[in-house]
Amino acid sequence: MGVSISTEDFATLEKYIYKNEEEQATILQNTGWELEAQDHDIVIFMGTDVITTTLIRAVVTVCLIKQKETMDNFYNKIVVESKKNFDATIKQLYTEGQKLEHELHITKDRLLKQDKELEQYFKAMPINQHIANIEVGENE
Numbered sequence: 001m002g003v004s005i006s007t008e009d010f011a012t013l014e015k016y017i018y019k020n021e022e023e024q025a026t027i028l029q030n031t032g033w034e035l036e037a038q039d040h041d042i043v044i045f046m047g048t049d050v051i052t053t054t055l056i057r058a059v060v061t062v063c064l065i066k067q068k069e070t071m072d073n074f075y076n077k078i079v080v081e082s083k084k085n086f087d088a089t090i091k092q093l094y095t096e097g098q099k100l101e102h103e104l105h106i107t108k109d110r111l112l113k114q115d116k117e118l119e120q121y122f123k124a125m126p127i128n129q130h131i132a133n134i135e136v137g138e139n140e
Contacts, residue, residue, distance in 0.1 A: 003063045003070070010062070016055070024051050033058035 007014075012031045016024060028034075028051065035054050042053040122130070 003067045005063060005066055009066070010059070013055075021049075021051055024055075028054050028058065031058070033061075 012027060016027055019027065033054055035050060036057070039050055039053045039057060042057065043050055046053065046056075125133075
């Protein structure tokens with residue numbers, strides 16, 4: 001993910017390079033880019049002036065903000081898509097659970113009916129007769 005910036009992001013800096021140091025400092029202040037303590041360390045490291053260092057840090061800061069916005073948008077889209085997929089999966093699993101619950105009730109009712117039929121059968125049929133019927137094959 002590269003940083004996409006435009007001249008609009010730095011419109012206040014138009015023709016900045018052609019201004020004198022005082023005007024450059026005023027431009028930086030007006031854009032909210034104030035001199036910070038770390039700028040002095042950068043001045044020493046780079047061997048440049050404070051105003052240029054403030055400008056460099058400010059431009060880098062704008063780029064980092066743009067990069068963060070780009071990444072936030074990218075990952076927010078992923079989060080939204082993942083949530084949509086998760087919700088669809090939950091809905092599907094709920095539907096499957098409802099179907100299984102329905103099948104369970106049907107099976108339970110069928111088994112209760114079968115238990116009653118067997119109970120009535122064994123009340124009416126002596127066990128010896130039942131065993132004899134099984135041996136002959138009449139109960140199947």
